[in-house]
Amino acid sequence: MKPRVLLVDDDAKILSGLRRQLHSRYEVTVADGGERGLATITEQGPFAVVISDMRMPGMDGATFLSRVRTSAPLTTRVLLTGQTEPSAAIRAINDGQIFRFLNKPCPPEVLDRCLQEAVVRYQAARDEESALAAVLTDRRVLDSALDPTVPAGDALAAELVDALRNGEFHLRYQPIVDLASERVIGVEALVRWTPAHAGLVPASRFIHAAESSGLIRPLGRWVMSAACQEVASWPALAATESLRVHINLSESQLRDPQLADDLQQALTLSGFDASRVTLEIDHGAALSEKLPQASLRRLCDRGMRLALCGFTDAALLRDAAERLPLAVAKIRRHLTALLPTDEQHSGVLFSQIVATAHDLGIRAVAEGIETDQQRDLCRERGCDLGQGYRYGSPVEAGELLSLLVGA
Template sequence: MTAETDHPTVLFVDDEPSILSSLRRLVHPQGYRVLLATSGAEALQQLAQEPVDLVVSDMRMPEMDGAEFLEQVRTRWPLVGRILLTGYADIQATVAAVNRGQIQRHIAKPWDDQELLTAIDDALARRRLELENRALLSLTTSQNEELQRLNTDLSSRVLERTRELEQSNAKLAQSVQQVKDNFLLSIQVFSGLLELREGGLAGYSRQVADLARRTVRRLGLGPQQEEDVHSAGLLHEIGKIGFPDSLLRKPASLMNADETSRYRRHTLNAEAALLPLAQLQDVARLVRSQHERLDGKGFPDGLIGNAIPLAAQALSISSDYHAALSGRLSEEAHSLVQALTLVRGGAGTRYDSDVVKAFLLALEDKPEDVPRDQQVSPAGVEPGMVLARDLLTPKGTLLLAAGFVFDARMVKQIREFAGREGARMTIFIVRPEDKART
């Protein structure tokens, strides 16, 4: 239906007035709003002036035939339905109309009244569905944008409650928005939200992410999977954001039945939060599968063997290793030897043997071609310098992630923050010329 009326508008085009009269009489009982045109040119003028839902055109007309006319309708008004009436046995002309005008239906003259009415009803129903789908897509886009705004507001509130940045938080949030194209930086900041909570470990997710990426590199899975597993490592605990502090601090081995049930849902919560972001589709699936086991005893899907992606196993083994070292698996933290024994013992049951081998090699890897960083005070930071290491407050809160490029405004904010808080800030930077040589 058009916006101006509650009744669908149908435009009939035929160079014979008697046929137009017959068509008007046929559809009149259906309650349609009917427009008539005796040529393609006249019909195009009406389309430019009147809202139309469906065009029913004759094929053989002087000056402009039905194929040419319907091609112009498709180009200028693609959502208008198109039906062709053909009164002679010229299959090539009909094919041309189908290809050029992309008509939904063609009906031979003389037409069967019921067949034509059914075709008109079907075409109008299709148009209604297209309009409804567009409206739904617009609504979904609007809701996603609103959700992103709410997430940004939530991030700001968390930062405000820490009282680490006070009035500077709003300015820093604006800076993050201005560097929105740096997608990895945004992920790093987002992954740090849990680490602001009591029981969170500063830098924990980054350690898991870096080790998982090195493991995938050793497996030879390619740059894209290295990038995906690194993002998955940064976000692998985001599904726990709603956990109470007491549950965040508790090792998995000490959880009761209710806590274990809630804990086992965190990967599903994370996937649901990440899937709406197109760039994180594959990342979300890796996060979902981080607790799957080769023997099928994992969760949430109980996947077995090759059904578990190697990148997901790389994330799993890296997470388990750091969880053991930090005391997240049991009441007491594992020693380095105990943690290595744990992951080696999982070969063939928890992880593929090739994944274990790649992991052990990854532990020995050292960064290559990394420019030498320099330590400066807040007063020594200059625009263009690149942050070489995460910048933390004295309490361990992430201010800026490694890789951030300072501009004049951020330099001023960092200096003001350090002066106001009386904080001793250790800043490691790489100069642009050193960065360019790597």
């Protein structure tokens, strides 16, 4: 079935031309103004994408698409602007009214690429809404949250529901570097929540609420989808062509029979290569008897890699490697922090882990590198990769890309 697109413009010639250009790949509907566009959405929706001209009598395009966001929040909104209107379009993007704007006249290849991305965005949003609805049906999170006798955690879960619906989550990325060259070879995607009415909520607080309420699946699906889509959209610069993205998975996510399908869907919709995805799992989950080892092995067969996190000694690493096809071992930050002052204990443990990892054919990552001295000590012990404030704190995509290109 072709994706459905609504074109809104008061110029009949432009509508006709765009319709001819798009009809072979999309099911196209047209409307000659904002009011008619809103009525069409109500009568004939849903649409994957709505494209609107900026200058129209009665209701300009930014106002129209702002109202579309309220009536059809999953629909991806694109604004067509003249050369004199880019500042208004930028404001619309910053306010969340639109996904993207295109200057008129728009080259066919630019419009086609934008529409492909817009449809992917719509499909991902629709899938997240379905997953969220399924969780709410099963757990009745909202109903329980309205009961004043329930624990505070359920109220937080209800806030998470609204946050997922309102797009309050975002990703930040922390670089992972090759210690020998200090070249960025990967990023860890970290989910952040900034509610409209408050400041940043610590991940340790809302991840627990998501786990206990069953909301971890829709949240996890959002992280997978957003990370793959965002990194796939980064420029194909020399520094990013083979950049890997690390995605954290909780124990309940690992036990979810839909995990493989969720990951595959994120890859398919984004066009991201499975070989560039590393799944980070805690050692407790890796050693659990309930862990679906066969499912994880199938993910690795598709090209994804597994990284073990949170372990404290070489024996645990070896035990986990006997159960799973590990490719990466992340050494806990507290061992890295103690390297300069605790050579007799922490330094020995660190060296044993690196040696065991190499013996198993696994790359070792030192977390928590904050100083040049810690970096040098990790190098001396043969550690392959590093991560920590010495190389950058978790930042938004734009700031990370500036770092990658040396801006």
